[in-house]
Amino acid sequence: MFFNDSQLAEIRNLILHSNTITVVTHKSPDGDALGSSLGLKHAFMSLFSKQISVIVPDAFPESLDFLPSSDSILVFDVMKEKATEVLQATDLLFCLDFNHPGRVGDLEELLRETASRCHAVMIDHHQQPEPFVKYVGSQTSASSTCEMVYRFCRTLGMQETPDQFTATCLYTGIMTDTGSFRFSATTPETHIIAASLLKANIRHWEIHEHLFNQNSYSKIQMWGYAFMSKLVVLPQYKTAYISLSTEELERYNYQEGDLEGLVNYALSITGTKMGVLMSERKGKIRISFRSTGNFSVNEFSRANFEGGGHENAAGGVYFGKLDDAISKLHQVLPQYADKLNA
Numbered sequence: 001m002f003f004n005d006s007q008l009a010e011i012r013n014l015i016l017h018s019n020t021i022t023v024v025t026h027k028s029p030d031g032d033a034l035g036s037s038l039g040l041k042h043a044f045m046s047l048f049s050k051q052i053s054v055i056v057p058d059a060f061p062e063s064l065d066f067l068p069s070s071d072s073i074l075v076f077d078v079m080k081e082k083a084t085e086v087l088q089a090t091d092l093l094f095c096l097d098f099n100h101p102g103r104v105g106d107l108e109e110l111l112r113e114t115a116s117r118c119h120a121v122m123i124d125h126h127q128q129p130e131p132f133v134k135y136v137g138s139q140t141s142a143s144s145t146c147e148m149v150y151r152f153c154r155t156l157g158m159q160e161t162p163d164q165f166t167a168t169c170l171y172t173g174i175m176t177d178t179g180s181f182r183f184s185a186t187t188p189e190t191h192i193i194a195a196s197l198l199k200a201n202i203r204h205w206e207i208h209e210h211l212f213n214q215n216s217y218s219k220i221q222m223w224g225y226a227f228m229s230k231l232v233v234l235p236q237y238k239t240a241y242i243s244l245s246t247e248e249l250e251r252y253n254y255q256e257g258d259l260e261g262l263v264n265y266a267l268s269i270t271g272t273k274m275g276v277l278m279s280e281r282k283g284k285i286r287i288s289f290r291s292t293g294n295f296s297v298n299e300f301s302r303a304n305f306e307g308g309g310h311e312n313a314a315g316g317v318y319f320g321k322l323d324d325a326i327s328k329l330h331q332v333l334p335q336y337a338d339k340l341n342a
């Protein structure tokens with residue numbers, strides 16, 4: 001367990017005596033971010049009859065609309081006033097699926113303020129946590145934050161098989177963050193937890209359907225275009241990358257989440273050790289890194305693209321033009337040639 005017994009006792013006490021509990025998760029929230037946040041919300045409802053507010057920095061993909069109570073989420077970008085009001089009234093804050101205040105975008109200042117003013121708990125599985133809260137629940141080996149939230153709630157008295165709403169949320173995050181149970185962080189324990197969640201009679205095939213079988217025609221066309229015209233393979237560095245400009249995204253009617261998973265195809269090319277996806281958003285370049293084996297994209301992104309994450313999956317950013325971001329990638333790769341070819 002990522003909290004010791006005395007921390008757990010303190011946190012339980014805080015939950016019991018708090019009037020306003022709020023969950024915040026990271027920017028561009030994914031299945032694990034939303035699943036853990038809404039999962040905690042539903043679990044606390046059953047366990048303590050407590051209402052939790054969930055705040056996300058910006059919009060989430062429509063494919064996650066099916067999550068129970070997703071309509072109650074406050075999106076900071078478009079509901080600044082209400083979200084600020086809630087955070088200012090918060091006396092217990094949960095930070096889920098991120099470990100650095102820089103991961104919440106425009107919400108950062110307000111988050112730092114709230115975290116320093118009230119009691120705050122982090123539950124997260126990314127590398128190198130920054131201890132900006134008192135209770136740092138970090139386990140970098142965990143498959144997902146949802147798996148951690150499951151174990152956390154179990155210590156608070158949750159049944160092995162929780163209610164259907166909680167189970168749906170937690171299953172979604174475990175499934176998406178493990179790449180449908182195939183990434184190396186998937187353990188026997190992960191499967192045991194998933195099995196316990198399935199016993200709540202959740203409709204797991206529908207979850208899969210929502211997440212992976214709802215592609216728009218324009219998205220599939222964009223992926224085809226990316227593969228045909230925008231995929232660059234650099235065999236000398238065992239690296240493949242895809243870059244997409246705002247103009248290209250708009251040409252294919254880009255919707256939030258449309259690029260989810262695309263980077264894995266760059267990595268899937270035989271002989272490739274690192275896959276990179278760069279996309280131009282509002283004047284900055286958002287970057288996804290994936291790797292296999294012992295090449296750490298966490299370190300690579302931290303050193304060159306102001307990001308980080310996991311050893312084999314990380315995010316980054318470049319402030320400038322897309323062409324310059326590509327040049328920077330070409331420029332730094334030679335320093336990593338040995339590691340990439342090891």
Ligand SMILES: [Mn+2]
Pocket residue numbers: 032033097125144145177
């Ligand atoms: Mn996660």
